[in-house]
Structure formats: C-alpha cells, structure tokens
Amino acid sequence: MSKTATPPRYRILFVCMGNICRSPLAAAVTRGLAQREGLGALVETDSAGTHGHYHAGEAPDPRARKVGAKRGYDLSKMRARPVVLADFERFDRILAMDQQNMANLLRLCPEESRAKLGMFLDYVPEFGLTEVPDPYYGAESGFERVLELCELAARGLLAACEHGQLAP
Numbered sequence: 001m002s003k004t005a006t007p008p009r010y011r012i013l014f015v016c017m018g019n020i021c022r023s024p025l026a027a028a029v030t031r032g033l034a035q036r037e038g039l040g041a042l043v044e045t046d047s048a049g050t051h052g053h054y055h056a057g058e059a060p061d062p063r064a065r066k067v068g069a070k071r072g073y074d075l076s077k078m079r080a081r082p083v084v085l086a087d088f089e090r091f092d093r094i095l096a097m098d099q100q101n102m103a104n105l106l107r108l109c110p111e112e113s114r115a116k117l118g119m120f121l122d123y124v125p126e127f128g129l130t131e132v133p134d135p136y137y138g139a140e141s142g143f144e145r146v147l148e149l150c151e152l153a154a155r156g157l158l159a160a161c162e163h164g165q166l167a168p
Contacts (some may be wrong), residue, residue, distance in 0.1 A: 010161050011044045013091040014120065015101050019049030022097040022132050022146055026120055028073040029150040035159055042161050047092070050104035052082030061136065063143045071147060088113035089139040091168055095120040095157075098131035122147065123156030133134040 014026035027045040034043045049055070059065065060075045068075045087094065088109050094116050096102040105117055120130050133150050135142030160166045 004156075009042060010093065010166050011091045013083075013087055013094045014045065014047045014097070015050060015083060015094060015105060015132065016097040016132075017048075017049055017101060018055045018136070019047055019052040019059045019082070020055045021059060021136050021143070022079045022134065022150075023047035023049065023066050024075050024080075025064050025068055025073070025099070025143075025146055026095070026132070026150045026154070027077065028068055029071075029074045029147065030154040030157060032073045033151065033154050035105065036126045036135050037158065039158055039162060043158070045112060046085040048081050048087060049079065050083055050101050050108070052080050055080040056082060061143075062141045063135070064146075067107060067140065067147050071151075075149075079102070085110075092116065093118060096120075098134070120153050123153045123160065124149075127152060 014023040016022040024047045027047040034040050057081045060078055065075045095118050096105055098119055113127045119130055132146055135146050
C-alpha cells in the first residue's frame with residue numbers, strides 16, 4: 001500500500017493598489033473556493049496594497065463585501081494594509097492585479113524574490129485578459145465583473161497548487 005504525498009501548503013499574497021477592492025476579493029475567493037473543493041489545507045491567502053497605507057486598517061469597500069457575500073465569500077474580517085518587505089520572504093507567490101501594481105512590486109521587491117511575482121490572470125491565459133480592472137470609481141456591476149474574473153483565475157491557481165505546479 002503506497003502513501004500519496006501531501007501537496008505542499010502555498011502562501012499566496014494578492015496585491016492591488018489600495019487593498020480595498022480587487023486583492024481582498026481575490027484572496028477571499030481563492031480561500032473560499034479552496035475550502036469548498038476540499039483544498040483548504042493547500043493554500044493560505046492574504047492581500048495587501050502597493051499604496052495600502054491610504055486605507056490601512058479599513059475594511060474592504062462595501063461593494064466588494066456585498067458582491068462577495070452574495071456568492072458566499074467572507075471579507076468581513078479583512079483589513080487593508082500595505083505591502084511590506086517581509087511579504088517577499090513570507091509568501092511563496094505574490095500576484096498583482098494589474099501592470100501598475102506589478103511595476104510597484106518590482107520597485108519594492110528584493111532581487112532574490114522577483115521570481116515569486118506574477119499576474120493573477122496568468123492563471124486563465126485562455127481568457128485573453130492580463131489585468132483585473134479597478135472597479136473603485138464605478139458601479140457595483142464593476143465589482144461583480146471583478147468577482148467573476150477572480151473566480152476564473154482562482155480555479156486555475158488552485159489547479160496549479162493541487163498539481164504542485166505553482167511557479168516559481
């Protein structure tokens with residue numbers, strides 16, 4: 001009788017600008033889908049902002065909380081925070097929501113941790129988008145669109161984790 005190897009636990013940080021819209025949704029969706037699919041022990045998620053000091057300590061945007069709750073994702077305990085140097089050591093993968101967030105991460109990131117950086121939507125290349133749009137200045141429908149993108153990308157991300165293929 002052979003034992004199956006337990007996949008490693010991955011620590012994933014999702015990053016947007018203010019850490020009140022996209023990255024908290026991405027973290028909550030990934031965590032929620034992992035739990036629903038019996039993969040909760042596989043991933044640990046968190047979120048931060050490249051300009052997270054703007055909203056430090058604040059709850060996610062009410063529209064993000066509302067659209068998340070409609071689909072069963074809990075953002076109630078999340079609080080905004082900035083990306084800090086220790087994040088580059090602590091997390092296995094740091095995923096940006098857009099190219100500006102990536103540029104900001106590259107400025108903050110130590111050279112030896114750059115391989116940990118990536119784009120969240122890289123986990124759904126067939127979708128044809130590279131960036132999760134910022135819904136902050138729009139209507140609730142923009143948050144619903146972000147949630148849909150997060151669900152698609154989170155499924156791809158979890159599949160990579162489950163198969164031990166989470167780069168780097």
